[in-house]
Amino acid sequence: MTRRHKVSVVTPVFNGARYLAEAIESVLSQTYPHWEYVIVDNCSTDRTLALARHYAARDSRIRVVCTSPHLPIMQHWNRALGLIAPDTVYTKELHADDLLMPDCLAAMVDIMDHHPKVALVSSLILYGSTIQHLGAPPTAPVLDGHEVIRRTLLGKWYLFGSPSSFMVRTAAARRLGYRFYDERLRHSDVDACYRLLEHNDFGFIHKVLSATRTHPGSITSNFTVSFSTIALEHFCFLMHYGPRYFDEETFQREYRIARRHYRRQFARRFVGGGGKRYLRFHRRHLAQFGYELGANDALAGALSEIALSLIDARHAARSIRKLKTLTVDHLRGRVPRQAGRTGDPDMMSTHGSHELPSFSTNAAGHDTSPLER
Numbered sequence: 001m002t003r004r005h006k007v008s009v010v011t012p013v014f015n016g017a018r019y020l021a022e023a024i025e026s027v028l029s030q031t032y033p034h035w036e037y038v039i040v041d042n043c044s045t046d047r048t049l050a051l052a053r054h055y056a057a058r059d060s061r062i063r064v065v066c067t068s069p070h071l072p073i074m075q076h077w078n079r080a081l082g083l084i085a086p087d088t089v090y091t092k093e094l095h096a097d098d099l100l101m102p103d104c105l106a107a108m109v110d111i112m113d114h115h116p117k118v119a120l121v122s123s124l125i126l127y128g129s130t131i132q133h134l135g136a137p138p139t140a141p142v143l144d145g146h147e148v149i150r151r152t153l154l155g156k157w158y159l160f161g162s163p164s165s166f167m168v169r170t171a172a173a174r175r176l177g178y179r180f181y182d183e184r185l186r187h188s189d190v191d192a193c194y195r196l197l198e199h200n201d202f203g204f205i206h207k208v209l210s211a212t213r214t215h216p217g218s219i220t221s222n223f224t225v226s227f228s229t230i231a232l233e234h235f236c237f238l239m240h241y242g243p244r245y246f247d248e249e250t251f252q253r254e255y256r257i258a259r260r261h262y263r264r265q266f267a268r269r270f271v272g273g274g275g276k277r278y279l280r281f282h283r284r285h286l287a288q289f290g291y292e293l294g295a296n297d298a299l300a301g302a303l304s305e306i307a308l309s310l311i312d313a314r315h316a317a318r319s320i321r322k323l324k325t326l327t328v329d330h331l332r333g334r335v336p337r338q339a340g341r342t343g344d345p346d347m348m349s350t351h352g353s354h355e356l357p358s359f360s361t362n363a364a365g366h367d368t369s370p371l372e373r
Contacts, residue, residue: 005089005113007035007105008170012080014042014070016096017051019213023096024055024062032105036088037062040080043070048096074183077163081180084170091170097213098164104209108167111203115142119172119200120193123209125165133159136204143204145197150245152194153238154254159202160193165210172200184288186229194241227274227281231265234258236289263301270298 181188
């Protein structure tokens with residue numbers, strides 16, 4: 001008889017009462033019964049804790065942990081992962097405003113059970129009203145980890161999704177250290193996936209197994225857009241991981257492309273009202289990867305944006321619309337502030353932890369990072 005491996009589902013939450021019940025119900029509806037569900041509250045001030053305890057009283061597999069003090073988001077995610085059962089084999093994170101389809105755990109456990117080298121598995125995602133990850137290769141359920149890293153760095157694939165859409169092999173995650181998420185990074189889940197795949201394979205299921213909400217209060221809708229963090233960290237990840245997975249010629253070509261794209265994004269947002277906070281955030285972030293942001297970057301980005309707009313009318317129209325939106329948002333005060341200053345205290349701390357090693361990869365491709373494994 002096949003052993004039924006235990007899955008830990010974990011929800012780190014802060015003021016998530018609006019959607020939490022639906023998330024919990026989606027776990028209760030799983031066809032795979034061998035799970036524990038750990039809901040870790042980050043000093044919520046709404047009905048989150050009462051709602052979680054209500055469900056825990058109904059099902060002994062649900063465990064509620066009330067933590068203190070309140071932590072920035074990435075630190076809280078790490079704290080939550082540290083509270084799962086020691087004997088769990090697979091870990092599935094679920095954010096309070098997301099949902100799992102009924103066969104999510106069963107399908108992902110099946111892939112992991114049959115492929116011991118797979119440490120990370122994801123699937124198609126219902127993101128708002130659209131299905132994402134349709135570009136995934138249709139033939140094989142298991143992909144070489146290094147190939148997934150390469151294609152993701154090239155921008156050809158993005159199969160990871162968010163933490164709500166992937167499952168990890170717990171032992172592999174624990175080998176990364178007691179901080180699964182690097183607390184200095186905005187998209188530390190992407191970095192965690194890269195680190196997992198350095199020595200493991202990737203599983204992918206061609207079926208929608210999770211749903212991610214899009215709403216005005218979501219992290220992606222606010223800080224990520226206002227501070228151009230996707231373009232910023234894609235450039236940073238290419239600098240850090242690129243030299244390991246590309247030959248020198250390929251790395252230099254992709255480095256130039258990623259830098260040009262990043263500079264355009266930076267210049268557009270800076271002109272659109274990003275201001276000193278935007279500039280400080282980008283300078284501090286890039287410095288962790290050994291890159292010094294200067295006036296030349298802004299100038300090169302602006303010239304590149306102008307040149308592209310002159311030869312591509314559709315790009316010009318899109319840029320003007322984005323610039324108008326960003327400027328209006330800035331004037332109306334919609335741009336969120338950084339954590340640790342005057343903004344939402346649950347936003348990621350951009351300072352992170354001083355105990356973590358620094359990144360340093362120069363443009364020539366020489367990786368000096370102490371994170372090398």
